Amino acid sequence: MNDSHTTWTAVDTYFNNLLLPADQYLDVALSDAAEAGMPMHNVSPSQGQLIALLMRMHQSKSVLEIGTLGGYSTIWIARALPEGGRVISLEIDPTRAEVARKSIARAGLDNKVEIITGAAVDTLPTLAAKGYAPFDFIFIDADKPSNPIYLEWALKLSRAGTVIFADNVVRNGAVTNADSDDANVKGVQQFTELIAKETRLSATAIQTVGEKGYDGFILAIVQS
Template identity: 45%
Template sequence: MADLHASWNDVDRYLIDTLADEDEALAAARLSSSETTAPGIEVTANQGRLLRMLAELVGARRVIEFGTLAGYSAIWFAGAVGECGVVTSLELEEQNAAIARANAERAGVGDRVDVIVGPARASAQALVDAGVEPYDFAFIDADKQSTPAYLRLVLELTHPGSVIVIDNVVRGGAVIDAESADDQVRGMRAALAEVAGNPSLEATALQTVGLKGWDGFAVIRRLS
């Protein structure tokens, strides 16, 4: 199995080197993850490229993400929304927010990345209460046990046609365990069940292997 994992990593590195086109600012942001409170858990470069492409495909000008860390995915999204767009990123820790803001400035997108510090649930609720303009794209990649709550808030912050991506849904295969005592697994199962039971949503999920091990993500589209 160790050799198989090595092959997964080698394939990921090949795909990233060939197609992901990570520039110097993105590479610096990724490396600065080591200075955050959760080093090394940012998306990979090829997933970052995919997120940017998905946002571009739906013509997103407003993106909200749950979980900032070093701002790596926020910079990818900033490239998608363009100079007149905005990326709202919700981050619990001021330490991470400061790193993310510096990285966004280095990448030349600091004017379109707004990092809000505080518990994501409270921050998102404040946006709902303020009646902000709906978002075209949402990326949920924060504490996994809170994913169902984040999803419900995202549905109040988006509009028909918006796309939602939930990261880390497979949990190394543990997502199939209906009896799991792991709060992160339970959170993902509850979120996926809510998606499946909501007729205003259509969705699929894919499992992935590579530099981040065995995991996956869900892609959801609001129909109404």
């Protein structure tokens, strides 16, 4: 860990201690995910709160999450929903989905969440037929090589005004490397280039530093 990362983590800790009180349900969700051997790819507390605040500002009632992992971000999202709101979360791994379901139920949010198991590239096409779309808010946080496909489906499952939030797009700065052979980097690059060409979207990218290291997200809104 370098000095910069130590500083970023300390700053996150400072603000989290003041603005985000300890939460047993979120803490246990993280510990259960770790115990199940999941990678710690969850959003940080400050990022979870950012998503929740954006949802509340936007008054999002119907949310699509691509990538459940252990349910940590799903809890943040479900808590930000108004009465009658619902989040549909897609997870490829049945074991991870089951761990997430238990954490979400423990937090008393299972009535607001449905986790659909299977590869998102296979389950996304079924959502409109099931009457879930259009979504008000779409959070993309799964395998990066598939991000271009996720964008295609996000647009199909959206409406004018839908917010699209895609995490982990900076890749510790590697996103600028045109010669990268990293599939994750290439997926993000293709994803970003598609957004740039998409006339229906207005978007920006924000770089972030903190306990999760150096990364960032893309925030977009569907204009038509």
